[in-house]
Amino acid sequence: MKRYERFAEQIAELIRSGVLAPGERVPSVRHASRTYGVSPSTVFQAYYLLEDRGLIGARARSGYFVREHARRPLHEPQIGPRTAQTTDVDVSDLVFSVLGSIKDPHTVPFGSAFPSPHLFPLPRLARSMAQALRGLSPHTVVADMTAGNPDLRRQIALRYMVSGVRLELEELVISNGALEALNLCLQTVTAPGDLVAIEAPAFYATLQVLERLKLKAVEIPVHPREGIDLDTLADSLQRLPIKACWFMSGLQNPLGATMSEEKKRALYELLHRHQVPLIEDDVYAELHYGPTPPKPVKSFDRDGLVMHCGSFSKSLAPGYRVGWVAGGRYAERIQRLKLMTTLSPSVPAQAAIADYLQHGGYDRHLRRLRYALEDQQGSMLASAARHFPEGTRVTRPTGGYFLWFEFPAQVDSLQLFQLALAQGISLAPGPIFSATRRFQNCARLNHGYPWDEQSERAMEILGRILATF
Numbered sequence: 001m002k003r004y005e006r007f008a009e010q011i012a013e014l015i016r017s018g019v020l021a022p023g024e025r026v027p028s029v030r031h032a033s034r035t036y037g038v039s040p041s042t043v044f045q046a047y048y049l050l051e052d053r054g055l056i057g058a059r060a061r062s063g064y065f066v067r068e069h070a071r072r073p074l075h076e077p078q079i080g081p082r083t084a085q086t087t088d089v090d091v092s093d094l095v096f097s098v099l100g101s102i103k104d105p106h107t108v109p110f111g112s113a114f115p116s117p118h119l120f121p122l123p124r125l126a127r128s129m130a131q132a133l134r135g136l137s138p139h140t141v142v143a144d145m146t147a148g149n150p151d152l153r154r155q156i157a158l159r160y161m162v163s164g165v166r167l168e169l170e171e172l173v174i175s176n177g178a179l180e181a182l183n184l185c186l187q188t189v190t191a192p193g194d195l196v197a198i199e200a201p202a203f204y205a206t207l208q209v210l211e212r213l214k215l216k217a218v219e220i221p222v223h224p225r226e227g228i229d230l231d232t233l234a235d236s237l238q239r240l241p242i243k244a245c246w247f248m249s250g251l252q253n254p255l256g257a258t259m260s261e262e263k264k265r266a267l268y269e270l271l272h273r274h275q276v277p278l279i280e281d282d283v284y285a286e287l288h289y290g291p292t293p294p295k296p297v298k299s300f301d302r303d304g305l306v307m308h309c310g311s312f313s314k315s316l317a318p319g320y321r322v323g324w325v326a327g328g329r330y331a332e333r334i335q336r337l338k339l340m341t342t343l344s345p346s347v348p349a350q351a352a353i354a355d356y357l358q359h360g361g362y363d364r365h366l367r368r369l370r371y372a373l374e375d376q377q378g379s380m381l382a383s384a385a386r387h388f389p390e391g392t393r394v395t396r397p398t399g400g401y402f403l404w405f406e407f408p409a410q411v412d413s414l415q416l417f418q419l420a421l422a423q424g425i426s427l428a429p430g431p432i433f434s435a436t437r438r439f440q441n442c443a444r445l446n447h448g449y450p451w452d453e454q455s456e457r458a459m460e461i462l463g464r465i466l467a468t469f
């Protein structure tokens with residue numbers, strides 16, 4: 001443990017034991033630094049960490065205060081057995097039946113994969129679309145199809161630069177959302193029957209892509225805060241002919257884990273030693289609550305081994321279906337495969353996003369979006385602490401809009417899903433995130449919608465259903 005982590009733990013203990021009560025001010029940085037004999041920067045780092053974990057919150061010009069739900073903070077979920085499981089994948093029917101049943105707009109959308117559409121600047125984007133279409137020359141409509149809109153590619157490359165990743169423009173392939181990019185990457189480096197290392201739990205579409213391409217999954221456990229278990233991965237790489245890894249190093253879906261920079265570097269070095277390519281799914285990269293964007297594994301890539309996939313679906317323009325991959329040494333093969341399948345994402349949608357990135361105030365929008373998501377996370381955590389049964393565990397991601405709940409062992413989340421749906425509440429049950437149908441007593445809940453009385457009532461109803469197991 002680093003010094004600031006130890007100090008953060010001391011303060012967390014004061015909160016847990018009730019010495020520091022909800023609503024109470026935590027010691028000022030100067031006071032804490034003097035009393036505990038640590039430097040002001042250690043105190044700052046510790047307070048940022050506690051803020052990230054949802055235990056304290058800053059109030060303008062007044063310092064840090066213990067958050068309301070911190071009285072009974074729910075513990076972090078436990079990591080599963082530290083062993084890899086190799087398996088065929090057959091989850092689509094289950095995933096489709098769950099997803100199909102949560103489309104009703106009157107359902108409380110805790111099972112949704114998106115934040116509220118009202119958090120996106122859709123009217124401003126529409127202006128960008130009109131502006132971009134007026135300026136589109138007849139030549140570009142056709143010419144931009146293959147490589148992608150040049151302004152958009154430059155804007156994306158610029159954002160990489162700001163987060164510490166140098167990219168050659170030729171590496172960038174614009175795709176129909178990140179999902180197409182991820183599919184293309186996997187097809188580029190595997191053949192049917194190959195082994196692919198994925199996370200457990202994993203984003204359900206990952207499982208569906210493996211199923212469609214007839215690939216076998218090697219499930220590697222993920223720590224709820226620290227990300228993929230590197231020891232298990234190292235052991236699997238040693239024993240098995242793994243052809244590719246598909247991981248999320250930041251804001252992992254569904255756990256929200258973000259790997260530390262050292263761990264990302266270690267992951268890269270491990271894969272480099274084995275020369276196994278990494279498909280890095282980073283679609284939530286812009287939704288970090290902290291002030292600086294975490295660096296992706298791609299930032300350590302010396303020789304094009306990492307295919308880094310991003311998207312505007314979660315941070316700006318859901319439905320526009322614009323994503324991309326920085327494909328490293330595989331970029332040309334990915335590009336060709338794209339030409340052979342979908343040819344190109346919509347040229348107008350690309351032009352609209354390029355215009356918005358240049359003139360629309362993307363960073364201002366992101367600041368507002370992140371603030372809303374973090375605030376809503378606090379509300380959902382507080383509500384869970386009030387209504388969910390003793391023994392419930394929950395993650396505290398440092399960004400995004402998902403919480404992963406681990407309920408007491410007897411809870412069957414597929415049954416919970418049906419019972420909740422009958423009361424007009426959706427959720428994403430644990431087994432859809434696993435090729436081996438694990439996480440029976442877990443569920444992912446979305447806090448991407450403004451918190452209101454209906455949300456609070458829905459949590460109370462969920463709590464009542466949970467108590468019946």
Ligand SMILES: Cc1ncc(COP(=O)(O)O)c(C=O)c1O
Pocket residue numbers: 113176177178179180203248253281283310311312313314322323
């Ligand atoms: C982890 C993850 N990867 C990829 C995607 C797909 O992104 P896009 O909508 O850009 O295709 C999603 C969307 O839910 C996701 O959660």
